[in-house]
Amino acid sequence: MPSSIQGLSTIRILSQYHANLWIGGILFALIVLAGVFAPWLAHTDPVMDADLMNSGLPPGHDFWFGTDDQGRDIYSRVLYGARVSLTVGIGSQLINTVIGVALGLSAGYWGGWWDDFINGLTNMMLAIPSLVFALAIMAILSPGLTSLLIALGLTNWSFTCRLSRASTLSVKSQGYVQAAKVLGYSDLRIMATQILPNILGPIVIIATLGMGGAVLAEAALSFLGLGIKPPFPSWGSMLSDAREQMMLAPWISIFPGLAIFATVLSLNLLGDGLRDILDPQSRTRRT
Amino acid sequence: MTDDTLLSVEGLCIDLMIGDRPHSAVTDVSFSIRRGETFGLVGESGCGKSVTSLAVIGLLKHPLIRAGGRILLDGEDLTTVSASRMRALRGARIAMIFQEPMTALNPLSPIGRQIAEMFVLHKGATWHEADRLAVKALGNVRVPAPERRVKDYPHQLSGGMRQRVMIAIALACDPDLLLADEPTTALDVTVQAEILELIRDLSSARGTAVMMISHDLGLIANMCARVGVMYAGRLVEQQEADSVFRNPQHPYTQGLIASLPLLGARARHGRKALNEIRGVVPAVADFPKGCRFNPRCERSTDLCVETDPDRTWLESGGFVRCHHHG
Numbered sequence: 001m002p003s004s005i006q007g008l009s010t011i012r013i014l015s016q017y018h019a020n021l022w023i024g025g026i027l028f029a030l031i032v033l034a035g036v037f038a039p040w041l042a043h044t045d046p047v048m049d050a051d052l053m054n055s056g057l058p059p060g061h062d063f064w065f066g067t068d069d070q071g072r073d074i075y076s077r078v079l080y081g082a083r084v085s086l087t088v089g090i091g092s093q094l095i096n097t098v099i100g101v102a103l104g105l106s107a108g109y110w111g112g113w114w115d116d117f118i119n120g121l122t123n124m125m126l127a128i129p130s131l132v133f134a135l136a137i138m139a140i141l142s143p144g145l146t147s148l149l150i151a152l153g154l155t156n157w158s159f160t161c162r163l164s165r166a167s168t169l170s171v172k173s174q175g176y177v178q179a180a181k182v183l184g185y186s187d188l189r190i191m192a193t194q195i196l197p198n199i200l201g202p203i204v205i206i207a208t209l210g211m212g213g214a215v216l217a218e219a220a221l222s223f224l225g226l227g228i229k230p231p232f233p234s235w236g237s238m239l240s241d242a243r244e245q246m247m248l249a250p251w252i253s254i255f256p257g258l259a260i261f262a263t264v265l266s267l268n269l270l271g272d273g274l275r276d277i278l279d280p281q282s283r284t285r286r287t
Numbered sequence: 288m289t290d291d292t293l294l295s296v297e298g299l300c301i302d303l304m305i306g307d308r309p310h311s312a313v314t315d316v317s318f319s320i321r322r323g324e325t326f327g328l329v330g331e332s333g334c335g336k337s338v339t340s341l342a343v344i345g346l347l348k349h350p351l352i353r354a355g356g357r358i359l360l361d362g363e364d365l366t367t368v369s370a371s372r373m374r375a376l377r378g379a380r381i382a383m384i385f386q387e388p389m390t391a392l393n394p395l396s397p398i399g400r401q402i403a404e405m406f407v408l409h410k411g412a413t414w415h416e417a418d419r420l421a422v423k424a425l426g427n428v429r430v431p432a433p434e435r436r437v438k439d440y441p442h443q444l445s446g447g448m449r450q451r452v453m454i455a456i457a458l459a460c461d462p463d464l465l466l467a468d469e470p471t472t473a474l475d476v477t478v479q480a481e482i483l484e485l486i487r488d489l490s491s492a493r494g495t496a497v498m499m500i501s502h503d504l505g506l507i508a509n510m511c512a513r514v515g516v517m518y519a520g521r522l523v524e525q526q527e528a529d530s531v532f533r534n535p536q537h538p539y540t541q542g543l544i545a546s547l548p549l550l551g552a553r554a555r556h557g558r559k560a561l562n563e564i565r566g567v568v569p570a571v572a573d574f575p576k577g578c579r580f581n582p583r584c585e586r587s588t589d590l591c592v593e594t595d596p597d598r599t600w601l602e603s604g605g606f607v608r609c610h611h612h613g
Binding site for chain 2: 174175176178179180181182183184185186189193194197198
């Protein structure tokens with residue numbers, strides 16, 4: 001079967017040159033640049049330049065991605081939407097990682113009742129669907145960027161917490177942690193200088209993969225009208241606005257959808273690529 | 288007790304919890320170390336020598352608990368000081384080097400930084416000063432080109448080099464007491480000699496007292512002024528090093544010395560096998576009643592089975608725990 005052999009060798013070549021890391025990294029970097037330089041790259045103001053004369057135009061020379069029902073340039077709105085998605089994706093994942101690592105590391109290191117408590121809390125968090133939890137938080141807070149960061153930053157730390165706890169347990173018994181105790185290091189110092197650097201690899205991977213999830217969650221919340229307030233562009237709310245014209249003007253939903261797809265894909269590829277490099281077990285498995 | 292006593296361990300008892308039941312792993316161990324003195328603790332694996340050193344540095348963990356006794360460092364009882372005081376003493380006044388130099392260094396941190404951290408932690412030095420002091424400390428343990436080596440990571444060093452780094456870290460803050468728990472067991476014989484010489488030179492130059500823990504009688508004979516012999520959680524004999532080797536009093540010590548292999552002895556005397564002490568060290572849970580050595584002892588009598596011998600003081604200044612010593 002030549003096709004499957006062909007496919008196999010492609011995978012091998014991809015993994016050999018860390019292709020997923022490079023493709024994911026470059027794609028993600030482009031999206032970040034697009035968001036950062038949106039004011040220079042955009043053709044029109046994403047909110048103010050509504051022109052009903054140009055509403056519902058398909059992609060063309062003047063409007064690369066077409067216009068929506070209010071005559072706003074979709075290309076410009078997708079660029080500005082990247083700012084929201086990336087801020088929420090990166091920001092909430094940072095909050096999640098800090099919470100997860102702090103709780104998991106201390107639970108693994110100290111053990112005892114604190115460990116039991118954190119374990120219970122983590123199990124509880126895992127039992128509640130995180131999107132529903134985030135929805136509930138958004139319903140209490142007023143829609144907006146800060147609320148999105150809080151809602152998504154407080155609901156997705158359980159995997160990071162479990163991972164850092166498990167890694168801490170294995171690092172804790174290493175000789176150098178014992179040696180640090182003998183040399184008079186305080187607990188916090190041991191956690192910061194001896195344990196944290198040694199468990200960082202898997203945490204970076206999980207954080208990167210989680211960012212893709214956070215971008216999706218932001219889109220979902222905005223789609224449901226609980227994210228960014230409507231006139232301001234966010235990929236999720238753009239999709240939500242577009243759903244009635246899906247058949248008549250598919251470009252209104254296709255481009256924000258593609259943007260979400262590309263961002264999540266790039267983050268997943270990046271996370272996989274990082275795992276290939278940072279996790280020695282997966283590296284040996286492949287060779 | 289004389290004035291220059293640095294460490295004094297009095298009636299130390301350590302229990303090992305198996306399930307909920309305590310079993311005495313170390314029973315009534317007393318010894319003292321003078322300032323600048325090298326004290327050796329010998330015994331077979333599992334006799335309680337490492338546990339004793341852990342107790343001195345205050346790092347006994349469940350299932351091991353201290354069941355009694357006092358540990359005095361310069362008159363300060365280490366068993367009652369606060370955790371933060373103990374932490375300040377560790378590394379600054381009591382330091383320890385381990386058996387395994389391969390795992391005792393953080394693999395993700397350059398060695399210079401690991402040495403420098405001691406100066407920052409205990410001496411309040413700035414990182415800039417500490418880095419400079421680290422180069423000096425690395426030079427002191429005879430690592431060539433220390434100013435380049437400080438940037439190396441542990442995996443770039445050989446076992447002997449790593450043990451030197453450990454010694455540099457342990458001695459960074461000029462501690463009064465260095466606990467050396469089998470510091471050369473994991474090393475080649477040629478490297479062993481260098482490391483021991485290094486420990487001896489540095490400790491005598493700084494007046495650091497050393498508690499050397501080993502099962503290697505030859506090493507102890509070379510290094511130590513006084514020797515304590517441990518068996519099954521008890522200090523069974525303690526004497527000047529010379530007397531222990533020339534005139535051992537306890538049957539266990541005699542057995543240990545008799546079982547030292549002598550190069551060429553077999554050929555000359557036509558012996559076929561090495562001398563050995565019959566039997567094995569009992570497990571903590573079934574230490575025998577009476578003298579703990581009695582099941583393996585050739586002089587064992589009814590008295591030995593019934594009563595645990597008390598210390599008999601010897602003319603040399605040491606003691607032995609045996610009903611039939613000599």
